[in-house]
Amino acid sequence: MIVSTPEGTPVPSTAGQTIGPFFGFGLPYQGGNEVAHPWSPGAIVLSGTIRQGNGDPIPDAMIEIWQADSDGSVPTARGSLHRDGHAFTGFGRTGTTDDGRYLFWTRNPGATEPGKAPFIAVALFSRGLPDKLHTRIYLPDDEAALAADPVLASLTDAERATLIAVRTADGGLQHDIHLQGEKETVFFAY
Amino acid sequence: MTAPEAATGAPETPPAPESLLAAPDQATQAQIRDEIVAIEEAHARALADGTYEGGRTLLDYPPYRSSILRHPTKSPKQIDPETIELTSPAFGQRDVAAIEADLTLQHAGEPLGERIVVRGRVLDGWGRPVRQQLVEVWQANAAGRYIHKRDQHPAPLDPNFTGAGRTITDDDGWYEFTTIKPGPYPWRNHRNAWRPAHIHFSVFGSAFTQRIITQMYFPGDPLFPLDPIYQSIPDQRDRDRLVATYDHDLTEPEFKLGYRWDIVLTGAERTWTEPEGGEH
Numbered sequence: 528m529i530v531s532t533p534e535g536t537p538v539p540s541t542a543g544q545t546i547g548p549f550f551g552f553g554l555p556y557q558g559g560n561e562v563a564h565p566w567s568p569g570a571i572v573l574s575g576t577i578r579q580g581n582g583d584p585i586p587d588a589m590i591e592i593w594q595a596d597s598d599g600s601v602p603t604a605r606g607s608l609h610r611d612g613h614a615f616t617g618f619g620r621t622g623t624t625d626d627g628r629y630l631f632w633t634r635n636p637g638a639t640e641p642g643k644a645p646f647i648a649v650a651l652f653s654r655g656l657p658d659k660l661h662t663r664i665y666l667p668d669d670e671a672a673l674a675a676d677p678v679l680a681s682l683t684d685a686e687r688a689t690l691i692a693v694r695t696a697d698g699g700l701q702h703d704i705h706l707q708g709e710k711e712t713v714f715f716a717y
Numbered sequence: 718m719t720a721p722e723a724a725t726g727a728p729e730t731p732p733a734p735e736s737l738l739a740a741p742d743q744a745t746q747a748q749i750r751d752e753i754v755a756i757e758e759a760h761a762r763a764l765a766d767g768t769y770e771g772g773r774t775l776l777d778y779p780p781y782r783s784s785i786l787r788h789p790t791k792s793p794k795q796i797d798p799e800t801i802e803l804t805s806p807a808f809g810q811r812d813v814a815a816i817e818a819d820l821t822l823q824h825a826g827e828p829l830g831e832r833i834v835v836r837g838r839v840l841d842g843w844g845r846p847v848r849q850q851l852v853e854v855w856q857a858n859a860a861g862r863y864i865h866k867r868d869q870h871p872a873p874l875d876p877n878f879t880g881a882g883r884t885i886t887d888d889d890g891w892y893e894f895t896t897i898k899p900g901p902y903p904w905r906n907h908r909n910a911w912r913p914a915h916i917h918f919s920v921f922g923s924a925f926t927q928r929i930i931t932q933m934y935f936p937g938d939p940l941f942p943l944d945p946i947y948q949s950i951p952d953q954r955d956r957d958r959l960v961a962t963y964d965h966d967l968t969e970p971e972f973k974l975g976y977r978w979d980i981v982l983t984g985a986e987r988t989w990t991e992p993e994g995g996e997h
């Protein structure tokens with residue numbers, strides 16, 4: 528459809544559709560999961576499994592993350608697709624493995640404003656999922672900031688737990704996402 | 718797939734991904750069509766009595782069988798986006814080579830099929846251009862076959878066609894791809910299931926919340942009423958927005974047929990500001 532309404536008039540938006548099963552040759556790209564270079568200072572692994580309603584891992588999902596740098600600044604560096612090996616672009620994309628797992632190299636995001644709980648923004652796509660989903664991955668470390676977060680405060684303890692990552696022994700982050708089921712992740716609309 | 722194996726492997730042995738592509742019940746097309754019509758009628762009733770709550774693509778859409786275990790059962794929580802969600806990854810011309818917008822030039826020879834150009838604008842919810850942002854496409858070849866290893870459709874691959882492209886919108890929000898019209902293809906949602914011809918689109922806005930992946934269709938496709946993916950959008954006006962318009966003025970004599978398709982992102986939460994200078 529061609530939009531013919533003049534600029535400044537509200538226009539109905541285009542509806543989303545499933546990513547389908549065959550995105551693997553089109554969307555993932557080399558270094559897509561390296562938001563920070565693996566050997567750069569402060570680099571950590573963020574990983575987890577994406578599961579469907581019966582608990583099975585999803586081998587054909589795609590996850591994108593977008594986050595602040597460790598000092599809380601919003602990255603503005605170009606090169607989110609064409610990795611140059613050192614710029615921190617804040618953006619990552621990866622497909623899940625046959626085991627439903629994803630893995631990013633990144634840094635811990637800082638708070639974008641003083642006192643705010645740092646989190647990583649997530650967009651999720653999958654075969655069988657008719658449209659995208661948005662969620663957040665909160666860092667587990669600053670309990671006072673987590674307690675003060677208005678979004679987390681509006682949730683039950685079980686719902687809240689689906690949004691907060693676990694700190695691993697090597698300083699990384701572990702975070703599973705459940706599209707459905709007992710541990711169904713909380714998803715957001717804006 | 719580029720994701721490396723994670724260090725801590727899960728103990729279970731999951732089924733091979735391609736084995737998941739066939740729905741277990743293999744309903745008939747007539748059964749699927751009945752389910753589609755029932756949901757459409759419920760939508761029309763909800764619209765008429767004012768109880769329709771919006772959300773243009775139904776996440777819970779059983780005629781699309783693999784969605785049954787993959788849609789959230791709770792409504793998404795409505796929240797105010799925060800700083801990071803109101804911004805978007807920055808892409809620039811450096812990320813994309815010009816040739817990536819022409820899917821017919823990526824190999825030594827010419828791909829087979831009907832050469833087309835797809836041109837349109839990316840706009841925000843106020844009709845304002847989304848400038849200097851990434852648009853990605855992927856599609857089947859003219860015979861309806863994807864180059865993807867999990868595509869088992871016994872139609873020929875084309876050694877001169879991969880079917881993936883990228884471009885960056887210009888300062889008026891325009892994008893343009895030259896490609897081959899994709900063929901319809903069978904899938905295993907139900908017996909004799911066929912997808913209408915489509916091109917997958919992935920688009921970024923000026924806010925991460927505007928991120929969209931969708932599909933562009935071609936006008937007059939007889940498979941529209943039968944396809945549970947196209948029909949997962951319950952409102953005909955919303956479906957129509959996914960269909961390109963044939964444009965004879967865009968058609969080039971003795972070379973390629975022209976289609977126009979504009980993409981409108983949700984909302985315009987952030988006050989519009991002129992993009993900062995830099996890469997163009």
Ligand SMILES: [Fe+2]
Pocket residue numbers: 547549857912915917
């Ligand atoms: Fe497709």
